[in-house]
Amino acid sequence: MEAVTHNLTGVVIQILCFKYLMAPYSYIFTMLFAFLSHFLIDALSKITYHTPEPRTEDKFWVIWHIIILLFSILSFGIFILEFWLGMLFANLIDIWDWVIIRNIQNYKKKKNSDSKWCAHCYFHPVADAVRNKLFFFLPNLNYRRIGIIPEIFLISCLSFFIAFLLI
Numbered sequence: 001m002e003a004v005t006h007n008l009t010g011v012v013i014q015i016l017c018f019k020y021l022m023a024p025y026s027y028i029f030t031m032l033f034a035f036l037s038h039f040l041i042d043a044l045s046k047i048t049y050h051t052p053e054p055r056t057e058d059k060f061w062v063i064w065h066i067i068i069l070l071f072s073i074l075s076f077g078i079f080i081l082e083f084w085l086g087m088l089f090a091n092l093i094d095i096w097d098w099v100i101i102r103n104i105q106n107y108k109k110k111k112n113s114d115s116k117w118c119a120h121c122y123f124h125p126v127a128d129a130v131r132n133k134l135f136f137f138l139p140n141l142n143y144r145r146i147g148i149i150p151e152i153f154l155i156s157c158l159s160f161f162i163a164f165l166l167i
């Protein structure tokens with residue numbers, strides 16, 4: 001899923017943990033649940049428009065990604081000061097896999113194209129396994145434009161829930 005969805009999930013988890021638990025459990029469970037939420041949310045991405053490769057020649061793909069990027073930046077801006085812990089751990093697997101490991105791998109491959117460095121360091125295969133085990137019955141909408149609807153629905157639900165919890 002997109003960063004905004006992970007951000008809002010992390011915010012919800014942190015609000016609930018800090019509402020019902022005392023320190024240090026509020027911190028520990030925020031980190032744990034936010035980290036685990038990534039697997040569930042990414043497994044659900046099966047029913048969202050999520051082409052594995054960028055489609056920069058497709059206008060719909062470009063506009064959707066500009067909108068979703070703006071919402072991701074907006075959610076960072078609004079919640080980062082108060083809910084950085086939940087947001088960090090909700091995005092940790094993407095940061096680890098796509099920012100750290102993939103960039104180091106690309107760097108190593110430039111030096112040695114046969115490099116197999118840390119080929120099994122990725123967390124996303126676990127999300128794939130969760131998807132295959134729990135959500136095998138869901139339709140795959142990764143290449144279907146209608147897949148933006150479930151993501152918009154989820155983002156809206158999370159936003160309303162956060163507003164409800166904070167107001």
Ligand SMILES: [Zn+2]
Nearest residue numbers: 001042093094
């Ligand atoms: Zn992910």
